[in-house]
Amino acid sequence: MPRTLLLAEPRGFCAGVVRAIDALDRLLSQVDEPVYVFHEIVHNRYVVDGFKSRGAVFIDDISEAPDGAFVVFSAHGVDPAIIKNAEQRELKVIDATCPLVTKVHLEARKAAKDGYKILLVGHDGHDEVQGTKGEAPDKTSVVDSAQDVLAISDPEAPVFVVTQTTLSVEDTLGTIEAIKDRFPDAEIRNDICYATTNRQQAVKEMAERADLVIVVGSTNSSNSVRLVEVAKSMGVRAQLVDGLNDIDPAWYADAETVGLTAGASVPDELLDPIIEDLKMRGVINIEPVVVAEETVEFRLPLELSENME
Ligand code: SF4
Helix, strand or coil: CCCEEEEEECCCCCHHHHHHHHHHHHHHHHCCCCEEEECCCCCCHHHHHHHHHCCCEEECCHHHCCCCCEEEECCCCCCHHHHHHHHHCCCEEEECCCHHHHHHHHHHHHHHHCCCEEEEECCCCCHHHHHHHCCCHHHEEEECCHHHHHHCCCCCCCEEEEECCCCCHHHHHHHHHHHHHHCCCCEECCCCCHHHHHHHHHHHHHHCCCCEEEEECCCCCHHHHHHHHHHHHCCCEEEEECCHHHCCHHHHCCCCEEEEEECCCCCHHHCHHHHHHHHHCCCCEEEEEECCCCCCCCCCCCHHHHHHC
16 A cells, blocks of 8 residues: 655646636636637646636637637637637637747747748647647648658758647657658757656656656646656556546555656646545655756736736
């Protein structure tokens, strides 16, 4: 049975998620009319359900928001075509796109303007990848592996590489190596963000000592799923859960040391019941596994005050 609990640091909320949640929270508190949110504000069921209960209306098609309505764009960013549609329909937009995702959009936009063929390393269909690809859909190919790199046809233009922000650091290195082999002159930006990198490093160190790693996060959260993969790649059992209710106590049977972490969209309060439960099951040592101190903060979207006027 578990005796020691390792807590990854950092874990849970990153600066981009804090900003997106604060923006939506503030808007809901300040306006009396309906607030629409284009895509999940962050990929966490608990957070999204909390906002739904306060009246936020989540939509996956921008046409579902009536002309002139308040619309919040999620932390994952949006296709520029959506921004144009919102302008034409005079939607009051609060853009909660993480500034680190916006940076990738700007890189892709400039590369397309400069005549490059863009390789976007990421998971096709993820909200963030759809948004970035929208900067130059005709010039962008999404690649997710070394095999994908081999499969693309020879581009007629020089190659520029950007990445999704929440990828596996190690898997991405493999894909980037394949790109370098095939296109030695490619210009490469690795955009995996500080929060993704730190959380993966922390889970790696934790997995060296743990018999079981529990990652709190939703199944559609890319960075949470990556944390499970990183732990498994270290040869450790790992489980992704939305909270205490998803945990099967049988997992603890032969786990003397349990590691606990959370994806970047997960509030720490979801971990508290798991920690209390482990204490009741016999955990007597709780140790942090610290790999970095995060001090990044982002200012709230400017439109928040402008749209209030
Ligand atoms: Fe921004 Fe990284 Fe957080 Fe995504 S995971 S919201 S890119 S800081």
